[in-house]
Amino acid sequence: MIEITNLSKTFSLSKQQKKEMGPEFTGSTVDAVKNVTFTCVPGRVFTLLGPNGAGKTTVLRMIATILKPTTGTIKVSGFDTVTHGTDVRNRLGFLTGSTGLYDRLTPDETINYFGRLNGMPDDLIQQRKKELFDLLGINDFAHRRVGKFSTGMKQKVSIARTMIHNPEVVVFDEPTSGLDVIAAKSIIELIRDCRKKGKTVILSTHIMSEVNMLADDFAIMHKGNLIYNGLFTEFKNNMKEATLEDEFIRIALEHDHALV
Amino acid sequence: MKNIFTIFRKELRDITRDRRTLMIMLVIPLFVYPAIFVGISKYISKQTAAAGQEVLRIGIIDNGNAQKFEAFVAQMPNSKIIHLQDTTLAKGMILNDSIDAVYYFPTGFDTALAHLEPTAFQYFFTSTNNEFEVGFIDNINSTFKQHLVQTKLAEVHVSETILEPAKSISRNLASTREQIGSIVGGILPYFFIIFCMIGCMYPAIDLAAGEKERGSLETLLVSSASRFEIYMGKLLTVALSGFLSAMASIVGLIISAQIVGADSGPGEDSMQMASLLNGIIEAKTIFLILIILLPLNIFFAAVTLMLSIYARSFKEAQSMITPLMIFIVFPSIFGMLPGVTLDYTTALVPILNVSLGAKEIISGNVQMGPLILTYIALFAYAAIALIVSVRFFNNEKNILRG
Numbered sequence: 001m002i003e004i005t006n007l008s009k010t011f012s013l014s015k016q017q018k019k020e021m022g023p024e025f026t027g028s029t030v031d032a033v034k035n036v037t038f039t040c041v042p043g044r045v046f047t048l049l050g051p052n053g054a055g056k057t058t059v060l061r062m063i064a065t066i067l068k069p070t071t072g073t074i075k076v077s078g079f080d081t082v083t084h085g086t087d088v089r090n091r092l093g094f095l096t097g098s099t100g101l102y103d104r105l106t107p108d109e110t111i112n113y114f115g116r117l118n119g120m121p122d123d124l125i126q127q128r129k130k131e132l133f134d135l136l137g138i139n140d141f142a143h144r145r146v147g148k149f150s151t152g153m154k155q156k157v158s159i160a161r162t163m164i165h166n167p168e169v170v171v172f173d174e175p176t177s178g179l180d181v182i183a184a185k186s187i188i189e190l191i192r193d194c195r196k197k198g199k200t201v202i203l204s205t206h207i208m209s210e211v212n213m214l215a216d217d218f219a220i221m222h223k224g225n226l227i228y229n230g231l232f233t234e235f236k237n238n239m240k241e242a243t244l245e246d247e248f249i250r251i252a253l254e255h256d257h258a259l260v
Numbered sequence: 261m262k263n264i265f266t267i268f269r270k271e272l273r274d275i276t277r278d279r280r281t282l283m284i285m286l287v288i289p290l291f292v293y294p295a296i297f298v299g300i301s302k303y304i305s306k307q308t309a310a311a312g313q314e315v316l317r318i319g320i321i322d323n324g325n326a327q328k329f330e331a332f333v334a335q336m337p338n339s340k341i342i343h344l345q346d347t348t349l350a351k352g353m354i355l356n357d358s359i360d361a362v363y364y365f366p367t368g369f370d371t372a373l374a375h376l377e378p379t380a381f382q383y384f385f386t387s388t389n390n391e392f393e394v395g396f397i398d399n400i401n402s403t404f405k406q407h408l409v410q411t412k413l414a415e416v417h418v419s420e421t422i423l424e425p426a427k428s429i430s431r432n433l434a435s436t437r438e439q440i441g442s443i444v445g446g447i448l449p450y451f452f453i454i455f456c457m458i459g460c461m462y463p464a465i466d467l468a469a470g471e472k473e474r475g476s477l478e479t480l481l482v483s484s485a486s487r488f489e490i491y492m493g494k495l496l497t498v499a500l501s502g503f504l505s506a507m508a509s510i511v512g513l514i515i516s517a518q519i520v521g522a523d524s525g526p527g528e529d530s531m532q533m534a535s536l537l538n539g540i541i542e543a544k545t546i547f548l549i550l551i552i553l554l555p556l557n558i559f560f561a562a563v564t565l566m567l568s569i570y571a572r573s574f575k576e577a578q579s580m581i582t583p584l585m586i587f588i589v590f591p592s593i594f595g596m597l598p599g600v601t602l603d604y605t606t607a608l609v610p611i612l613n614v615s616l617g618a619k620e621i622i623s624g625n626v627q628m629g630p631l632i633l634t635y636i637a638l639f640a641y642a643a644i645a646l647i648v649s650v651r652f653f654n655n656e657k658n659i660l661r662g
């Protein structure tokens with residue numbers, strides 16, 4: 001379970017960043033996330049849709065304890081991300097589109113490393129590693145260095161690394177961006193599998209087809225605000241436009257007009 | 261603590277699988293000293309052997325006016341007299357190296373000498389000649405003048421002691437190690453410091469900015485390891501890498517001593533160099549140098565890691581860390597200058613104190629008070645750098661800058 005209450009994140013800008021914002025920008029801070037509240041429950045996929053720069057990754061990074069909220073709270077499986085960071089990370093898996101592997105290590109070494117870092121005893125690491133390697137078909141290249149792997153092979157290792165400690169909560173941050181169709185499919189299957197096993201899943205994406213395939217609960221982020229939060233089936237039933245893309249654009253524009 | 265060790269072990273495995281890092285960290289430090297010392301030793305031996313066989317070609321323009329000088333030079337070993345007619349031709353011959361020096365004597369030179377009248381002679385040479393040739397010419401000039409004085413004094417029955425009623429005899433109490441150590445002792449710490457820095461630099465860039473660029477830092481931050489554990493695991497790896505570079509250079513010194521010693525005969529200059537190197541590789545000397553390099557490596561590791569964490573990419577980290585070399589090279593070179601010694605003030609100047617401390621340890625002439633202050637100062641600087649660096653790593657603005 002992930003419970004997010006009144007979450008905001010403000011970044012202070014350097015001189016260079018202010019310059020990059022353009023001459024019309026006069027402030028010294030940027031509100032990346034503004035007073036966001038939502039809950040992700042076990043056994044369901046919470047899908048966070050939004051364009052680039054909407055604040056999705058910032059929210060996910062705060063859930064994963066990489067960033068601290070400016071205001072508001074996040075609880076993962078009942079643990080506060082600020083005061084009980086280690087407890088949160090013990091229960092959390094985090095997967096992005098960038099595989100983030102070590103080129104000079106083998107999949108076997110990588111999984112052992114993350115298993116140990118997550119406090120798992122050696123025998124459990126070996127048992128869990130065997131299960132994951134069998135499931136993902138990693139055994140053939142388990143002892144070769146990652147550096148020369150294809151994207152698909154790397155993504156499999158990346159999945160094994162995310163799931164080695166059998167996390168209760170799994171965070172997917174645009175996990176299919178930059179992947180080919182086959183590698184992307186393995187991620188979609190992983191998300192479905194996590195739902196089936198009763199894990200809490202939060203998926204951030206800007207790909208509408210993924211939302212269609214996976215979303216149980218659904219939220220739209222735009223310019224740091226949560227502009228929609230509800231069941232995906234309800235959202236689809238109440239759509240005023242023919243496609244998800246058009247409906248998303250309509251809601252975003254409506255929000256922009258409301259701000260003006 | 262367990263996580264620090266896990267991260268340290270993984271990072272060490274990772275960097276030792278990188279050929280570039282291994283080359284910079286171990287291979288270069290291992291071979292630099294043998295290349296320098298064996299090279300110098302071979303050069304000295306070659307020059308000495310060549311000097312023993314070299315015949316100095318001395319031109320004389322005197323028109324029969326300098327018979328005494330000619331007779332004097334003729335009896336000197338390894339010299340050959342060539343009679344010339346004019347100075348223009350002589351100068352050309354010196355410049356194209358067909359002659360080594362030319363002496364020009366004015367008309368009536370011998371007559372003036374005989375009557376104790378003031379006279380002079382000129383000699384032409386190039387100061388860029390090799391050391392042996394310049395020394396030989398100086399020797400001719402001084403011994404010829406001495407010979408003239410002795411001859412004249414003998415003619416008038418006056419003892420030579422009138423020229424030097426009391427002789428001054430110097431007794432240098434500095435040991436051979438101290439004398440040679442004061443000359444080459446400055447060069448060795450310079451390389452120790454540079455190797456420590458180079459040994460830290462590349463792993464620091466790879467383990468922080470490199471990880472950021474590859475996207476693996478984010479996944480590491482989401483593991484159960486705390487930021488402090490991640491930082492310490494990386495810092496220990498970087499510091500060890502710098503330390504191993506310094507160790508490799510010490511092994512290089514030992515190899516140098518063995519090679520130079522095996523190649524040298526008794527009494528040769530290169531034998532003195534071998535004995536100096538053997539003196540340096542005493543357990544006590546190595547121990548004192550390693551202790552001085554330990555906090556230096558932690559200091560370098562903390563600073564390089566801090567900059568590397570701040571950098572957006574591998575390339576940016578390189579461009580931020582490389583200029584640091586200027587701040588390291590300058591005090592290291594300053595420490596090599598004669599007259600700059602380790603005292604209670606210089607002991608507080610980072611890098612310079614390492615350079616001077618190591619120099620004095622090598623020459624065997626170390627004062628314990630300033631050396632202890634050096635150790636204290638270095639550990640204090642390392643601790644400050646560590647604290648600042650940890651705080652820097654904990655700041656999300658730095659770690660996710662990009």
